[in-house]
Amino acid sequence: MANTLRLGIAGLGTVGVGVIKIIQQHAELLEARSGCKIVISAISARSKNKDRGIDISNYAWEDNSVDLAARDDVDVFLELIGGDSGPAKAAVEAAIAAGKHVVTANKAMLALHGQNLALAAEAADVNLRFEAAVAGGIPIIKSLTESLAANKIIRIMGVMNGTCNYILTRMESAKLPYKTVFEEANQLGYLEADPNLDVGGIDAAHKLVLLSSIAFGTQVNFAGAELEGIGQITIEDIDHARDMGFRIKLLGLAQMTDAGLEQSMRPSLVPATSPLAQLEGGTNMVVVEGDSVEQIVLRGAGAGEGPTASAVMGDVMDIARGIKIPVFGQPASSLKPVKAARASNKAAFCLRLNLVDTPGVMAQISTELANAGVSIDRMRQFSHNDTSAPVMIVTHPTERTAVEAAFDAISALKVTTQAPLMLGIVDV
């Protein structure tokens, strides 16, 4: 006779509804594959009577997700509420305290409180799983934690905010300015209530720091991540970068260096031939480089009802199959606190300057670059209709600090008609 695994689901937004649909439609498939009947005991959400297009009449209702988490008839608590603390965190803590496994899609909560929640879950001998928190349906957490567990991870890179990628690729294809596409994305409901979570790179950085914790055996360190949003990127930047063989992506990068853990989320140039460059619209992509596996690329829908619910249910299936793995791949008590490091490896950079069109300006720019020890690999001045000349300068691989010094010196010259921009080039 099959075992039964009883779920309590808190939060009936897009993801919660997707999870319920899978359980209602695929009961037989789930049981065949897990050896377990997967049933829903109880649910909670803000509004009981909202029409969500699914039948929830067979599930017990709780007004309070903390009460739901501790119910006797719940084996696994699904936290699909969201928010970095508040009710989501309270309910997860209550579930762990009550000895329930937890599955969550909440990147913000884990990015800020992951270490403590992992310690609590492991002390209580329960699972705390979060595949859905990073890159939607893409199985990156499992791949990194399990499949690649014999690799020393070298680097992780990723485009993990579909909204930003939508905005950047839409600007390019429709030749529309940032503000217009931003408004469009807002109309389409692609943006978080606080849009800066998306366009400021915060949401994507929440995801990145979870990956680097697994990859490098370190305590989650969101405070140590460097963030830069996409608001400064213009259509011209995108077009000019493309002319020079690059595309602009909001790119996360994590790597361990001698100076500490480098974690950054920044608009960056990637070679047009890179798998990352091919990424259109809301799709996500994660690139992992390991010492044995070389380079693995995973691509898929980073959000949406089906993909995110698929990831949540993958975790539920693991629990049904009796799989137990430390939250971040090794016991939380063994994860090391880590110092944040600034980008330490030499890299090429691209400077975008809109120069006033007067003689001698390029000489001044070149002098400042030389003073900072930055040598130029390629430079291109693009055609223009007004009095300012768009110039893109690609440096040879250089320390970031040197390029920043040159950038500051150039900015101080006041020879640009628009704030200059410095973008790293990531060779992937």
Added chain:
Amino acid sequence: MANTLRLGIAGLGTVGVGVIKIIQQHAELLEARSGCKIVISAISARSKNKDRGIDISNYAWEDNSVDLAARDDVDVFLELIGGDSGPAKAAVEAAIAAGKHVVTANKAMLALHGQNLALAAEAADVNLRFEAAVAGGIPIIKSLTESLAANKIIRIMGVMNGTCNYILTRMESAKLPYKTVFEEANQLGYLEADPNLDVGGIDAAHKLVLLSSIAFGTQVNFAGAELEGIGQITIEDIDHARDMGFRIKLLGLAQMTDAGLEQSMRPSLVPATSPLAQLEGGTNMVVVEGDSVEQIVLRGAGAGEGPTASAVMGDVMDIARGIKIPVFGQPASSLKPVKAARASNKAAFCLRLNLVDTPGVMAQISTELANAGVSIDRMRQFSHNDTSAPVMIVTHPTERTAVEAAFDAISALKVTTQAPLMLGIVDV
């Protein structure tokens, strides 16, 4: 105190050596992540004294892999010998009979004997894992079996033979004919001893049928796979396809239809914008479409010491962590025998014809297409220097049987200077 997991490794070729290197170099990392000391008890291979660039003096030696498999000091038997039966299969059976877990990289053995071996392993309550058998370092087995376990799988597609992809992309980039690049690949050691395993699509089909067993809950059915090699593809085909917006890939496709399980491995056209089209050289890519997850794409090195050893060790780490899952994702006894179906869904096709340059030929071709009920979406005649005109015809979506009927009728006309070719267009 940490547990110890003791390995017996049979086969010290590229993969075996890679596995030993990982264990020697990453002992601490493996223990931190698995909670288990992973040690090698004993090894076997054809030649004891060959210099492999690694120190094997601390491991007991067995001349016979069957003896190795049954040793008391072996918990997990790693079958890295290869070959669809013979010593590899005998040793795996011996290991299972002795109650040892098995990890193998042997796609040929599993494609032919997977069902019986899975039944035996599950009866003995041991793991039989094979991540390394499909697409090298790409975590496709785990993704399909675990991460996507809550999905009804719609389709699986993949480029899973790096040698064929190397040949096709090298023909294109170097403008060299098939025979020359084939010889080149042979010199580079890319080809199997029997090259038809590679260029005939057999090796790739071995991998595909393992994936479809997991995806569709069916018994492995290699005999039911349709195979077509890449030997007929010319540089002109590649160039002309590119002109029409396609690239040619040796593409595997598996999907369940009302008529049964369709499994094919054939040179096919994919849209130039498809992720599959971007794939250069020896890289592999697998595309999975599930009802919830939509489309997931995984890409990485499909062969080689490091990537394959990474996959083998991922399985070993799972066993060290106590993970146990049925071989093909659900108990082998519950896998259904399946009828092979021919491609049933309508698809667009491309006919490549080298027509003799005489009046009326195109009328004859058009008539035969019309007679078979095949309508033309696009047609292009390419420039030529000799008396035969290369023509590519893209059909509207049509039943394969109809296009085959037209193809046979056209072939019988004897108006081509070279065997005509029919390629499916896979919309991915």
